[in-house]
Amino acid sequence: MKVPHLKLGTKIAILSFILVLLSVVLAGVVIVNRISSKMEQEIGHRAMAISRTVAQLQEVQENLNKQEGSKWIQPLAERIRIATGVEYIVIFNMERMRYSHPYLDRIGTVFNDGDEGPSLERKEYLSQAVGVMGPSIRAFVPVLTDEGTRQVGVVAVGILVPTIRDIVGTLRIQLYSSLLVGLALGIIGSFYLARNIKKNMFSLEPNEIARILEERVAIFQAMDEGVVALDIENRITVINDKAYRIAGINRKVLGVRLDDLEVLCVLADLLEANGSSETTELLLNQTWVLINFLKVKVNDQIVGHVITIKDKTEVRKMAEELTGVKTFIEALRVQNHESLNKLHTISGLIQLNKAQEAMDYVYKVTEEQQEVTRFLSHKVKHPSVAGLLLGKYNRGKELKVDVFFEQDSCLGELPETLDANSLTIILGNLLENAMEAVVGKALCEVHCRIKQEETELILSIEDTGGGITPENQAKIFQWGFSTKGTGNRGIGLPLVKQTIERLGGTLDLESGSWGTRFGVKIPLNYSPKF
Structure with a gap:
């Protein structure tokens, strides 16, 4: 049989109800036991007081050992028994011979219930026993004569003890009322507690909470x-x-x-x-x-x-990849824009019937572009670096900035320790910063020199801008610092510095009113740190 799946609120309500029920029942049992113990104590005191009173009666002391003493003692004991409401009063002498008993046929018989021994030794005490009339508490008091110097018998007064059933029957209305009130409060409290707990748990079940926790842990681990x-x-x-x-x-x-x-x-x-x-x-x-x-x-x-x-290291790899892609995309965009401008110029000259001027312009543009392309393809053997430089040259054309590549520049095959992405990061950022620094100046020139020697690679980027103030020279390599406003700024130069340091190179900065020059030296036999 399949056990039905209970909601958390139902489980809490059932558990709380069971706990309240057990608490009420346990409290009832404790109360009944306390009442029973208290009643036994009071019954014992009452039996002892009656026994002492009977033992002090002169008629009992004088007739206890007489042959027909029961004729005097029995009526007296019965009157006291009926008056006090006890179950029995038994008086016997030192030979345990009964002189009184509620049942007349037991008068003259021997008292031999087993708990009377200490009373024959002048001791008074209480005893619990099951007699012919049921369970009772009996008080044994010795009967003393001659001013208490001689014992002639014993008085035993017995009072029946009410059973648990009798006590519950007597208090059933109070007990049942308390039980019902407790259970009602327990049910109301259980549902309120369950509802409050469920609310604090955002009305989620434990399996839902466990699933969310597992998903959260999985997300953290997958990051x-x-x-x-x-x-x-x-x-x-x-x-x-x-x-x-x-x-x-x-x-x-x-x-x-x-x-x-x-x-x-x-x-x-x-x-x-x-x-x-x-x-x-x-x-x-x-x-x-x-x-x-x-x-x-x-x-x-x-x-x-x-x-x-x-x-x-991982951030750097991603930045290098993104920077390289961005550089080539920018180069293609600039080249496309520049080509459109040239086509528009040629189209305008033709429409103005100036064919010769159009031919001269085409020759000039083609010759200039081919000259730069021939220089880069001949001097720079790595295609990605050559493409970057050509893109920056076209970018300068668009910004009205003259970009010059020094004639002694040369870049051969790169060693395995120096990857092209690192060079594109360094050259791309330095050239872009240099062009932005000269835009709008009277002299807009950027000079680039790439010199590969036997043991090191030398890079030099110089512009004719306004220079960098001494206070900013110490800050330009900090992440997020920029003199060009807010936004996605303050990343290029820190990335350049980190790349150079990773390659074991050095970066020198010279700046003044004439402009700014960045000098970079990178060893060709250095193992990069990752």
């Missing part, structure tokens, strides 16, 4: 960057496999404070120092990484932080 989530006390609550690999952590660290980990304690210092979302470059576990700190807010209250860790 291509390290993620470390912290609570308000900087304890790690979530960390994905990528963060484990980058930091080189080989043990579970959930619940551990960030500053208690030797590898990640530097992150705790950075978080305490600023806690901002700015990108920070850091050497972590012998790997250069980019760190971001993000605040986690719930209801406008900061409840923790999230740290993202990106491997700088």
Whole structure:
């Protein structure tokens, strides 16, 4: 038989109801037992008081050992029994011979119930026993004469003890009422509790919560960057496999404070120092990484932080790829735009019936373009670098900037340690910055020199712009800093510097009112750092 699947609210309601029911029943049992114990105590006191009173009667003391003493003792004991409402009063002498009993046929017989022994030794006490009339509490009191110096018998007074059923029968109205009220309150409270818990859980079932948690963990693990989530006390609550690999952590660290980990304690210092979302470059576990700190807010209250860790090598590879693609796309766009302008010029001259001027213009443009193309194809052997330089030359034409390639420039086959993407990043960004620096100036020139020697590659980019102020020379290589306004700026020169450093090269900057020159030297036998 298939067990039906119950919702969380139903399970909580049933469990709460069962707990309330058990609590009410247990409380009832405890109350009945306490009442029974209290009644037994009161019955014992009452039986002991009656026994002491009977033992003090002169008629009992004088007639106890007489042969026909029962004629005097039995009527007296019965009158007291009926008056006090006890079940029986039994008086016997030292030979255990009964002188009184509710049943007349037992008078003159021996009292031998087994619990009367201590009373024959002048001791008074209470005893519980099951007699002929049922379970009872009996009080045994010795009968003393001659001013208490001689014992002549014992008085035993028995009072029946009410059973649990008798007590429940007596209190059934109160007990049943309490039970019903308790169960009603329990049912109402159970459904309210279940509803409140379900509300706090966003009306989700446990299996739904488990599925969401599994999906969240899977998403964290699938991310291509390290993620470390912290609570308000900087304890790690979530960390994905990528963060484990980058930091080189080989043990579970959930619940551990960030500053208690030797590898990640530097992150705790950075978080305490600023806690901002700015990108920070850091050497972590012998790997250069980019760190971001993000605040986690719930209801406008900061409840923790999230740290993202990106491997700088992977970021660099992506930037190189994107930069190369962008460069060639820009070159094609500029060439297309320049070609359209030339075609429009030729078309206009023909429409004006100036065929000779059109021919001269075609010859001039073709000769100029072919001259640059021949120079680059002859001097620069790598096609992607030559394409970049040709694209920047056409880009300069569009911006009304004269781009000159020094005649002694040359670039042969590149060694395996120096990839073309790195060169396109360096040359592309430096040439673009140089052209932007001279736009609108009286003299708009950019000079480019590429010289490959036996042991090193020398690059020189010089412009005739207004130069860079000394205070900005120290800032232009910082991420996000730019003198050209906000937006997608402040990336090119930092990327150039990082690429040069990765290749083991040097970057020199000279600037003044005459313009700016960037000098780059890259060794050809250096193994790049990744």
